[in-house]
Amino acid sequence: MNPGGLAASAAINLGLAVVVLSLFSVLKRQPYNSPVYLAKCMSTGESMPGGWCRSSSTRCAVPSFAWIPAAFRLSEEEVIRMCGLDALVVLRLFKFGMKFFSVCSLVGLLILVPVNYASQESSDKARISHSLDSFSISKVERGSNWLWVHFSCLCIISFYVTYLLHKEYKEILEKRIQHLDLNRKRPDQLTVLVRGIPLCMEHREHGCYVDHFFSKHYNSTYHAYQIVHNRTNIEQLTNLANSIEQKIKRLRNKIERQRSSVFASAKTESIEKNEAKLKDIHRKIRGLQCGNMLRQKDLPVAFVTFKSRVGATLAAEAQQHENPLLLTTEHASEPKDVLWHNLDIPYQRLVIHRIGVFVAAFLLTVFFTIPVTAVQGIIQFEKIKQWFPPARAVQLIPGLNSILTGYLPSAILNGFIYLIPYAMLGMASLEGMVSKSKKEMKACSMVFYFLVGNVFFLSVLSGSLLNQIGESFAHPKEIPSRLASAVSAQSDFFITYILTDGMSGFSFEVLQFGFLTWNFLKGHLFSGESVQEPYLYGFPYYRVIPIVSLAILIGMVYAVIAPLLLPFLVVYFLLGYAVFLNQMQDVYEISYDTCGQYWPYIHHYIFVAVVLMQITMIGLFGLKSKPAASFATIPLLAFNIFFNEYCKKRFLPSFYHRPIQNAKVNDDLDEQEGTDKDWCEQAVTAYRPPWMFAVTSAEESCSSTEPLLVC
Known part of the structure; x- marks a missing residue:
């Protein structure tokens, strides 16, 4: 992808975000949109927010972004009181992304970007680059001692993520115990x-x-x-x-x-x-x-x-x-969390249900390779023009080539990805889970691994295949080095993916375009309806957690390889935090509270991301003729695995078992009262x-x- 395509994607996504967020801030204050934007308030009978307009005025038509900084002023105690601990866990995932990628951005922009540019071969510096590879590790000379700088940054990032994971796990476990004590009267x-x-x-x-x-x-x-x-x-x-x-x-x-x-x-x-x-x-x-x-x-x-x-x-x-x-x-x-219809399924038949769900998920994964490969084909448009000359007609329209290769692939991919969580949730429903929370946790894992396999790995492999199909056969000895640069070559695509998923995706999430359109049509086609029913649905943990975890995985893998991706991720998590806090407060119903049981899943997803980052760097150092750096990375990988095992022993049991010590204390309190x-x-x-x-x-x-x- 050339810089023009990346610039086109950034401009389109930024423009869409500004327009959609401005439109949202105006529409939310209109009383007839309350069933869409204040569904939770209507269902619980709460008073409408202060910004809600009861009469037409010029103030109601002026866009305002005050709700974004207001989201960051809300304390965690208030979030737990209004939405429960599971909601806070999701917000802590966004905060984790902010903290981690802010530090990584500083390391990447201040250290890695200058090193990557300065350590290029002289012939590369003389040429005009048609991509952002000049600032990635792919242009560093093979065997260069500058690669030890990348290894040092990898160590900093690895130890910092370990520190953050331990801190988050410990704090959320403490909040879980407190939350169980505060809700000791739950049946x-x-x-x-x-x-x-x-x-x-x-x-x-x-x-x-x-x-x-x-x-x-x-x-x-x-x-x-x-x-x-x-x-x-x-x-x-x-x-x-x-x-x-x-x-x-x-x-x-x-x-x-x-x-x-x-x-x-x-x-x-x-x-x-x-x-x-x-x-x-x-x-x-x-x-x-x-x-x-x-x-x-x-x-x-x-x-x-x-x-x-x-x-x-x-x-x-x-x-x-x-x-x-x-x-x-x-x-x-919880009684409201129970799936009564799944209690009919005999316990012995659950294994058959699980096998059926696994086969269905596998078939969906195979089918999804078609749109992912097609998306990568659009990105490699320069190669397609060589193989299929009539495609050059696109160049006759100014700017269309940049839009086609920069914005369109990520928009198409995000469109397909939007449907996946609902498909996986339907499959998880067939597995016989006895509660909504367990069903959605199962769907979380299914969606995450689906996205890792299809969106991350398949995007890298299919993109490199299309890019190298001719030259690899002509020069077979260069296949390893070409594959080594394939990951960094895809960094441009993942920048556009993060921009589209974050700027456009989060903006349309808060706009609720589907419900807004239906509410408008319903008000005009069925104007006789006097009572407005809120469009109230449960918070989609199964959609938010895996997609955000995939963004963390992409950021970690490219943290050392292509650090220019990192600032976009900081914006991604900042906007995502504000959007989903707003949705939790006003739009979605928090239909259950597992007291933080989503965090072990999130921890595992981040652990997978760290492992992939370190394995990728082991291979990359080797292909860059720096075997000493590869061997030095292996202890980092081993340390990460040992740390994960420690967390399984230290924190995980308390999320699935209830301590007798705390149960006895709560029993004594009830007896005293x-x-x-x-x-x-x-x-x-x-x-x-x-x-x-x-x-x-x-x-x-x-x-x-x-x-x-x-x-």
């Missing part, structure tokens, strides 16, 4: 999910076995159980009842707006028919909720509640049965499936039914 701290429950031989019921087993083996701490039942029929009726209730509500709103007696009479008749139908459905639901029906539909799954957190922790982390596939236990997720029995009863009720609560019709109401029958 999941007293509840255990039990799967693979055998049948009671006497009564032929799963519930009886659960009650007998835990009464016998945990007699001092066991409290109650909530058996899970097959939900198919009752859930269908419940969904049908909800849709009819919404229809009745809409009809009543129309009657209030239109005073015509003929219209009102017709709508009233329709309401009466729907109310009669709703009453009949409610009667069927109550029939399915009775004990006799539930006995026939119980599943080998139950939520078991304990009187103390110590009892729940011991039960969740011990093997209960001599057969490890029976009576498997784990800490229950006299609230221990109250929380047990609330925990039992909290894990009642949504379709098992009492239903009411317009003319009658019924008390809640108790689906649990203990023998």
Whole structure:
């Protein structure tokens, strides 16, 4: 890619960012856009922000970027209070990028860039460069002692990232323990999910076995159980009842707006028919909720509640049965985090589901090689013109060649990448995860490794293949050196990728263009709708974390090779932090809180990035005829691996296990306050499936039914 292409990409992305962010700041203050930009505030009933305009004024039409610096003034305690610890973990990922790449940028711009330029061969200096390779390691002479400067910078970067990772892991673990203590009244701290429950031989019921087993083996701490039942029929009726209730509500709103007696009479008749139908459905639901029906539909799954957190922790982390596939236990997720439909899947069949998901992900990975290779073909447009002369017609339009090779490839690639997280989330849904959080964590890993393989490795390999296909066959002895320079040759492309993903991608993220367009069309095509429903969705951890982690990986690999990439990454993380903090506050619902369990995944992704950086430098030093530097890098790699193993022993267990020490302290606090029995009863009720609560019709109401029958 020539400098013109890079300049075109930078100009387009910067221009788009300014326009889109200005448009967002104006549109957010318009009351009719509240369902898009203030969805979270509307759903929770919070007061609208001070910048929200209740009437038309010139101030509402003036763009403002005040929300960006305001994001950096918000304390971490306020973030946890408003959005939870998982949200803070995502923001700490952006802060990690800011800290790391700020230092790397200083090292790169002040040391590596001058060294790279000064240590070129004299013949290279005399030629006019058509790329930014003059400032990368690819132009350093083979065997040059200047390569020891690169090795020194690699050491600085490696030790600094180790320091940051240890600091972040330690601080987030401390916040996790504090967060668990502050939320000690959450029902999941007293509840255990039990799967693979055998049948009671006497009564032929799963519930009886659960009650007998835990009464016998945990007699001092066991409290109650909530058996899970097959939900198919009752859930269908419940969904049908909800849709009819919404229809009745809409009809009543129309009657209030239109005073015509003929219209009102017709709508009233329709309401009466729907109310009669709703009453009949409610009667069927109550029939399915009775004990006799539930006995026939119980599943080998139950939520078991304990009187103390110590009892729940011991039960969740011990093997209960001599057969490890029976009576498997784990800490229950929050009630709102549970995926009830996946509890129907037998525990023994989960392996089959995982194999199916792996095959589907592999096929998607193979399919994605087509657009990535096509993107690299556009970048290597100069070679394409040699092979296909009619393509030279593009040069007849001034500036089109720069746009075609600079902006278009990264825009196309980001467009395809945007779809990948949703595809992977759908696959993860088929794996049988019992909670949304576990499903999204699984999707995080699937998306990350997909992006590393397809976006990073395939971009480098396909780009180098197209670039070297002719000359490599003519000079086979030069293949190793050409492959060594291929990584640095792709730095221009990754600069445009970071610009597009950061400047344009984050800008369109905050604009919410899809929902904004639909809200506009809905307001004009269905103007009769008086009540605006917010477009509220859960925060997409599975999309944000892997894509940002990929940016960190790209930055680390190119930190020593092509340091001109690093300042763009600083801007990337600064803008990303402000955008996603705004989205957490006003747009996305934080539908669950795992108390920071996303951080071990993030730590692992960064560890992979460091390993790739060091392995790349080992090979590059060797191909630059500096074997001593290659051998000297191996201890750095070994140190990084040992550090990761240390973190697995020191920090990781506390993210998946709950310390008995803290559980006992919280139990003692409840006992002192006299609230221990109250929380047990609330925990039992909290894990009642949504379709098992009492239903009411317009003319009658019924008390809640108790689906649990203990023998």
